[in-house]
Amino acid sequence: MRPAEPAKKLRPARTTATRQRLFDASMELIGERGAAGVTVDEIAAAAGVSKGTVYYNFGSKSDLIAQLLRHGVDILKARLMGAPDGGTGQDPLLAMEAMIGQAMDFMAEYPSFARLWVSENWRTPSEWQGTFTLLRAELLAVISEAVENVAKAYPVDPSVSRGSLETAIFGACFVVGLDRQTYNPERTRNQSVAAIMAIMRGYVIQQPAPQG
Amino acid sequence: MRPAEPAKKLRPARTTATRQRLFDASMELIGERGAAGVTVDEIAAAAGVSKGTVYYNFGSKSDLIAQLLRHGVDILKARLMGAPDGGTGQDPLLAMEAMIGQAMDFMAEYPSFARLWVSENWRTPSEWQGTFTLLRAELLAVISEAVENVAKAYPVDPSVSRGSLETAIFGACFVVGLDRQTYNPERTRNQSVAAIMAIMRGYVIQQPAPQG
DNA sequence: CTATTCAAACTGACCAGTCAGTTCAAATAG
DNA sequence: CTATTTGAACTGACTGGTCAGTTTGAATAG
Numbered sequence: 001m002r003p004a005e006p007a008k009k010l011r012p013a014r015t016t017a018t019r020q021r022l023f024d025a026s027m028e029l030i031g032e033r034g035a036a037g038v039t040v041d042e043i044a045a046a047a048g049v050s051k052g053t054v055y056y057n058f059g060s061k062s063d064l065i066a067q068l069l070r071h072g073v074d075i076l077k078a079r080l081m082g083a084p085d086g087g088t089g090q091d092p093l094l095a096m097e098a099m100i101g102q103a104m105d106f107m108a109e110y111p112s113f114a115r116l117w118v119s120e121n122w123r124t125p126s127e128w129q130g131t132f133t134l135l136r137a138e139l140l141a142v143i144s145e146a147v148e149n150v151a152k153a154y155p156v157d158p159s160v161s162r163g164s165l166e167t168a169i170f171g172a173c174f175v176v177g178l179d180r181q182t183y184n185p186e187r188t189r190n191q192s193v194a195a196i197m198a199i200m201r202g203y204v205i206q207q208p209a210p211q212g
Numbered sequence: 213m214r215p216a217e218p219a220k221k222l223r224p225a226r227t228t229a230t231r232q233r234l235f236d237a238s239m240e241l242i243g244e245r246g247a248a249g250v251t252v253d254e255i256a257a258a259a260g261v262s263k264g265t266v267y268y269n270f271g272s273k274s275d276l277i278a279q280l281l282r283h284g285v286d287i288l289k290a291r292l293m294g295a296p297d298g299g300t301g302q303d304p305l306l307a308m309e310a311m312i313g314q315a316m317d318f319m320a321e322y323p324s325f326a327r328l329w330v331s332e333n334w335r336t337p338s339e340w341q342g343t344f345t346l347l348r349a350e351l352l353a354v355i356s357e358a359v360e361n362v363a364k365a366y367p368v369d370p371s372v373s374r375g376s377l378e379t380a381i382f383g384a385c386f387v388v389g390l391d392r393q394t395y396n397p398e399r400t401r402n403q404s405v406a407a408i409m410a411i412m413r414g415y416v417i418q419q420p421a422p423q424g
Numbered sequence: 425c426t427a428t429t430c431a432a433a434c435t436g437a438c439c440a441g442t443c444a445g446t447t448c449a450a451a452t453a454g
Numbered sequence: 455c456t457a458t459t460t461g462a463a464c465t466g467a468c469t470g471g472t473c474a475g476t477t478t479g480a481a482t483a484g
Contacts, residue, residue, distance in 0.1 A: 015427085015428070018428085018429080031336075032335065032336050032337070033335065034246065034247075034248055034331070034335065035246075036246055036248035036249045037248045039472085039473060039474080040473080040474065040475080041473080041474090049429080049430090050429065050430045050431060050432095051430090051431085051432095051474095051475090052429070052430065052431075052432095052476095052477090053428080053429055053430075055474095055475070055476080056427095056428070056429075057428090060474085060475075061474065061475085111334075114334075115334050115335065115336075118330045118331070118334065119246070119330070119331045119332075119335075120246075120331075121390075121394075122326075122327050122330065122390040122391070122393075122394045123244065123245065123246065123327065123331075124243075124244045124394070125244070133395070136395065157410075159406060160403075160406050160407055160410060161399060161403040161406070161407060163396065163399065164388065164392075164396075164399055164403045164404050164406070164407035165407045165410060167387065167388055167391045167392075167396070167407070168384045168387070168388050168407045168408055168410070168411075170387070171383060171384055171386070171387025171388060171391065172380045172383055172384050172387070172411075174383070174387070175379065175380070175382070175383025175384070175386070175387060176376065176379055176380050176383060178333075178334040179334070179379045179383065180376075180379075181334075182333075182334045182336070183345070183348065184375065184376075184379070187373060187375065187376055191372075191373040191376045192376050194371060194372050194373065194376070195372055195373060195376035195377045195379070195380040195411075196380055197414070198369070198372060198377060198380070198410075198411045198412075198414035198415050199380075199384075199407075199410045199411045199414055200410075200414065201413075201414030201418075202409070202410035202411055202412065202413030202414030202415070203410045203414070206413070206418035230463080230464090251438080251439060251440080252439080252440065252441080253438095253439075253440090261464080261465095262464060262465045262466060263440095263441090263465085263466070264442085264443085264463095264464060264465055264466070265463075265464050265465075267440090267441070267442080268462090268463065268464065268465095269463090272440085272441080273440070273441090
């Protein structure tokens with residue numbers, strides 16, 4: 001039997017471990033060489049598992065990758081929402097800074113996921129179009145809330161589209177994180193956070209031109 | 213004979229046109245489905261040329277892509293440097309805004325190039341590692357100069373690493389441009405520019421609100 | 425006893441790169 | 455002005471290899 005959805009609750013004993021190994025192995029390989037550049041045989045070998053097991057647990061290479069994306073986003077979301085004092089009544093700008101710090105840590109810890117994301121995200125008709133749309137919305141919602149809190153506590157520039165701003169922050173996190181790992185390993189986490197936070201400081205209204 | 217460098221001066225008649233058609237076709241296809249996802253046969257067919265011609269003009273699929281990257285960067289660089297009043301003594305912040313506007317126009321006009329760039333840029337051992345390092349440096353140099361001009365004309369936050377800031381701007385241009393095309397076509401060019409410019413406004417030091 | 429994993433063979437499609445041969449425009453010769 | 459030559463540009467069938475996905479039957483573990 002090859003179930004479309006392998007029993008998740010019934011026998012998670014071996015399965016859970018196997019899936020985790022497959023996630024780890026494919027995250028690494030796919031991040032390095034791209035989804036199309038990695039073979040199922042390689043993934044199986046790297047996970048120390050037979051090829052048949054991959055097809056038993058995931059129906060196809062495509063499904064494996066879709067679930068890999070979901071897996072990574074769950075981790076990232078948890079980090080962003082778990083940023084110290086994300087919710088309580090602290091300074092929203094500090095909360096924002098903590099959140100971006102968490103994002104940078106995530107990019108450093110899972111660079112392969114970040115590469116997978118930026119590699120496949122904007123492909124026009126992609127097998128994972130729907131997956132990306134959904135996951136992107138989930139992540140943006142977290143960012144949106146943090147920006148919203150800033151906008152409630154500070155005067156912000158109303159001429160700046162909130163959505164575009166969130167997109168810029170979202171994208172900058174990935175790009176700055178990846179660039180640091182690839183081209184500028186000497187840059188510190190805090191430098192990266194500060195550069196991205198410049199977006200927020202520019203969004204908060206500076207005293208209007210002394211016209212009145 | 214199959215020259216490594218096809219006669220550039222002697223018989224550029226057909227060759228130039230052929231190469232341009234191959235650039236156009238492969239930019240489109242590779243942007244959509246990724247470098248590994250497109251076959252040389254497809255590229256040849258889309259360019260209305262035989263497969264052999266591809267190998268006659270470019271030594272390999274890999275070379276074709278490397279030259280494609282160079283081609284696109286040349287166009288982008290020309291746009292950025294040609295931004296209205298990029299050099300003269302105008303307000304550097306306005307010059308910066310014009311440059312980012314040019315970048316957004318480029319992303320809208322050559323979305324496939326932008327996708328190719330973000331797809332392959334951060335792969336760890338990539339065939340085009342050297343190519344990317346070089347081209348990236350060229351583009352960053354243009355941005356760097358514009359930021360430098362701002363820093364000369366305005367007081368800026370010295371605690372922000374110039375390099376990280378430039379990276380953030382560079383990356384934000386690609387991501388915001390691509391996101392607009394893929395997920396938010398209703399957003400305007402100017403909204404995108406404004407969101408990215410928030411980085412610069414956050415970099416320029418705001419005086420503490422004077423009595424008022 | 426059943427869910428899971430294994431190993432290995434198999435298929436059918438696909439693909440990068442090659443090569444022997446063809447086209448064509450310009451140069452040269454008559 | 456016509457005929458011939460030359461070689462860059464181009465062609466497309468072919469090769470050797472790869473890969474996703476399937477199947478099978480046996481082993482192992484909960």
